[in-house]
Amino acid sequence: TMLGWVPSGRMVRRAGARPGDLLMVSGVIGDGWLGLAAVRGELADVDGYLAGRFRLPSPRLELRQALRDGASAAADVSDGLIADARHIARASGVRLRLDLDAVPLSKPAQAWLQTQSDRLAALTALAGGGDDYEVVCTGAAPIPGFSVIGEVSAGEGVQVVSSGRVVEAGPGGWRHK
16 A cells, blocks of 8 residues: 555554544546546547556655644545545544545546536546545645545445535445455
8 A cells, every 4th residue: 555655653544534524635536547548549648648647656755744744544546536435434434425526637637527428427437446546535624735525424434425415426446356
């Protein structure tokens, strides 16, 4: 896991999210999944940006200190944002509310989204695709370098919302056997 890179100091684990915390993510989400489609020739990728994001993900090492200082729980986004948020919810014994409309997207991902007839299905695919190697975390206050995409409450699992309504997100990412 990418969060194993903490050489010294406090390591942020999946368990630790508390009701009242914010749910946050670093960087942009969906480029890894779109990059795989580009590599397969299923998607136009004129400048090769998306393919590059898939082939050469860059760990967010510059966020280590901000995570240590402000995160109550964290996971790398490898299986997909929804699935990796679910890992935090399970380990922490809480419920996460994830707002698809707040998930940060790159310009190429926004352009792709504009071409999709079913916006909700497209947002769910981007948030479930995986291979982004960003960091999803929870914390009591906003953390520099992260976008707030939801909140933590009592309960269990991940509640995915869009346009203020709860949506069925399915597994939301890669399922380990």
